[in-house]
Amino acid sequence: MTPEKIAVSVPDLETASPYLRREFELRDIPFELRTGEPLGSRPAGRIFRLINECVSSGFSFSAMKALLLNRAIPWKHGGMRERLVEFGIRNHCVASWSENGETLDIWAEAFKTPNKADPGDWLLRDWYRLLRNRATSLCSAKDFPEIRRQWFAFRRDLLNIEEMSPADNDVLARCIEELSSLERLGALYPELAPRDAFSFFANLLEEVQYVSQRSPGGVSVFPWRVAAGTPFERHFILDASQDNATVLYRQLPFLREDKRLDLFLMDTDASASFFEIYRGQGTAVFSFAERSFTGYRTVHGHFANGAALADESARADDPYEAERLFRAGASAPRRLYPIQKKSIAEWNRVSRNRGFSFLKEAFENQSEAVSGLIDEKKTTDGRVRVSQSDLSEYGLCRTKWFLNRLAGIEVSDSDAELMNDRNLGLVYHSVLKDLYEKIRTEDGVFVGERRNEYLSWAENIAQTAASGHAEFNGPLAQPIIDSLIRRILEGIAKILDKDAEFLDGFVPEFLEERLTLEQKGALLNGVIDRISRDPADNALVIIDYKSGKAVSGKRYIPDEENRIGDFQIPMYIRLAEQSPESPYLGQRVEYAWFASIRDGAFKPIVQGEGISMGRLRPVSDRDGFEPTMEAFDRMVDFFEDGIRRRDFTRPEDLSWAVCQSCDYRRVCRAVYSVAPGLD
Structure with missing residues (x-):
């Protein structure tokens, strides 16, 4: 049959x-x-609605991205559409805005002073102007014949119809047929013509049902x-x-x-x-x-x-059912579908012994390129450079560390943002550093009674906080910073309140300075946000700012295998106490806290007896923190040895859930692996 x-x-x-x-x-x-299904829901038929949304939104990033990355639409001029989306991301082209009664085009403003300017940006600017003008003319057409004229102008200048698939071309042709019908109706009943002809046409396409002609x-x-x-x-x-x-x-x-x-x-x-x-x-x-x-x-x-x-028994002769039973021990299927034959051939191809895999074996001396990268990026005079973030990432998954830190594979942004948590954290750190430098210069120590004056200093500092960061370039960057001044000051005020409560009279002495320390064959390095010192007894308090939630203290308690989950506090204690560059060389750090700006709270990790934190419970005192410091040293040795052996293998005990949430899962592809014989 x-x-x-x-x-x-x-x-x-x-x-x-x-x-x-x-x-x-x-x-x-x-x-x-x-x-x-509606014409307007088809990938090619969606172009009219997407153009309308671009114009009506003032060419917002989300609307532009939806239009430019619609794969059913073949654009002229090569990769201009991808480049324009990338330009919008790095210049924060989120949306246009009005100022003094004038609408300012976010893209046009960004092209005046682009972030990380490219020599070809002027070509991109001209292409965007062509797109904007053609789209605006199309959407502002006064009647249906004018829509037809503007559409063909748009198509001529921007689209490559020859590259469109036959099915998508049929959909587009049907859309134009609907436009022709509207033209005829408009000629018969001119008094009933809609005010916004193009929006009427785009909305109609959402209702007209289309059956594909296969x-x-x-x-x-x-x-x-x-x-x-x-x-x-x-x-x-x-x-x-x-x-x-x-x-x-x-x-x-x-x-x-x-x-x-x-x-x-x-x-x-x-x-x-x-x-x-x-x-x-x-x-x-x-x-x-x-x-x-x-x-x-x-x-x-x-x-x-x-x-x-x-009858369910009708499946008995189904090749897929026979294949499932074969895997369970039954006889081989009598016949196979073509896709099954192709799949078996592909499985035989990929299941062959492919030799070396860095996911399962260390590179050792197998790659001069990898050795060159390590020498260039991770060693100084033969010593392996180690940061606390290196230890955290390498300890979790050596493969992720390799792809991120050594291979330099970056996770690209897919959207233009005005301000994310990382950007806001940069502002907080910048303001706090400058504020405490001013407090140290003006008063020598933190004076709790001058809290309100300190806050007014912070407001002045926050006004220019973004000027030194490339992340804040773009037309909307400074206006957005201005609108966030209140939020920034609320966070700063919480930190000042906590300092007035616990660190009144302390010297904010060490502010965002880098320290290094040679430890065996490793070179530890890190930037400590702040060390406040009590001039009465020289007690030292390490403080690390967190714009979000502070790290859980449980991550500093060694597990059954004497491993810890975070290395920030041990790294800073080791550097402050032993780095030759540290002004506290040879002293003992009795206090190490996180300062949560969002929550307005200090979270003690290491806590001495001289400062009462009330009901806040630390992980331990300095003596009780020694097992954590020992776990830290073991991880430094493990990292240094692994880098020298070029060991970037994936840990065997790493859970599938961790891999599934990893940004690099599509590169290492561990979550896609299939074991032979599994049902």
């Missing part, structure tokens, strides 16, 4: 169609979906009821459940239920009639699943009298 003589009817075709497509393609069966041949797939009584040799009705296959007709459905009862208006159940029409040809087979995509189902009551459903 040829596929053209087979039909399939599905009650909830919108939900089931992706699964049906997959099954037909897996079995290499030609098919034809006999159902429509090549003839294949199984016909219909929505439920549409193909009732059609003379196919075999007709399969899927999901004949009570919920989905019931057909109810209601008289005067707009009336309330009590009114309908007063008029003796009852619902008419036409389900049985449709079932009989389908069965009238003698070729229909009904089926249903007790558990479908949307939940559990019950077979339709029409079949309670013993009417036959499809």
Whole structure:
């Protein structure tokens, strides 16, 4: 029997169609979906709505990205669209704005002083101007004939229609047919012409149903009821459940239920009639699943009298079912679908011994390029440079450290943002550093009574906080910083309050300075946000600012294998106490705290007896922190040894959940690995 003589009817075709497509393609069966979807929902037909959204939003980044990255639209001029999106990300082109009654184009303003300017930015600027002018002219067309003229101008200058697929070209042609119909109606009834012709046209495309014109041949797939009584040799009705296959007709459905009862208006159940029409040809087979995509189902009551459903045993000769049974120990399938044969050949190809894999073995001396990168990026005079973030990342996954720190694979931004947590953290650190430098210069020590004056200093400092950071370049950067001054000052005020409570009279002595320390074959390095010193007894307090939530103290308690989860506090204590560059060389650090700017709280990790923190409980005192320092030293040795051996293997005990959330999972592909023999 040829596929053209087979039909399939599905009650909830919108939900089931992706699964049906997959099954037909897996079995290499030609098919034809006999159902429509709005023209404006098709990838090519969406272009008119996307253009309209660009213009109406003032060419906001989100609208521009949706238009430019629609793969169904073939643009001229090579990679201009990707370059324009990248330009918008690095210049924070989020949205245009109004100033003194004038609308300012965010993209045009960004092109005046671009961040990380590229020599080709002027070409990009001209291409954007062409896009903006053509799109604006199209959306502002006063009538439908003008829309046609502007569309063909847009297409001529910006699109490469020859590269569009035949199916997408058909959709676009149908959209223009609808425009022609509107032109004829507009000529007949000019007094009824809409005010915004292009928006009217774009909205119409969201309502007009379009059925793809596929090549003839294949199984016909219909929505439920549409193909009732059609003379196919075999007709399969899927999901004949009570919920989905019931057909109810209601008289005067707009009336309330009590009114309908007063008029003796009852619902008419036409389900049985449709079932009989389908069965009238003698070729229909009904089926249903007790558990479908949307939940559990019950077979339709029409079949309670013993009417036959499809027999599950019909799957016995299915090659996929035979393949599943073969993996469980049964005999080999008698036949295979083409895609199965291709898959087996591909599996045999990739399952061959491929030799060396850095995911499973250390590089050692196998790659001069890797050795060169290590010498360039991670060693100084033969010593391995170590930061606390190196230890945290390498300890979690050596492969991630290699891809990020050594190979230099960056996780690119996909959206333009005005301010994220990292940007805000930079501002906080910058303001706090300058503020405490001024306090040290003016007063020598922190004076709690001058808290309000310190806050006014912070306000002046915050006004220019973003000027030294490339992340804040772009037309909207400084206005956004200005609008966030209040939020920044609220965070600074919380830190000042805590200093007044616990560190009144302390000298804010060491502010965001780098220290280094040679430890065996490693060179430790780090930047400490602040060390405050009590001039009375020289007690030292290390403070690390966190714009978000502080690190949990549990991460500094060694586990059963004497490992810790964070290395920041041990690194800073080691540097402050032993670095030759440290003004506190040879002294003992009794206090180490996180300062949560968001929560306005100090979180003690190491705590001496001289400062009372009330109910706040630290991890331990300095003596009790020694096991953590020993775990830190072991990790330094492990890291230094691993770098020298070029060991970037993936830990065997790393959980799948950790890999699944990793930004580099698509590079190392550990989450996609398949073990032979697994069902």
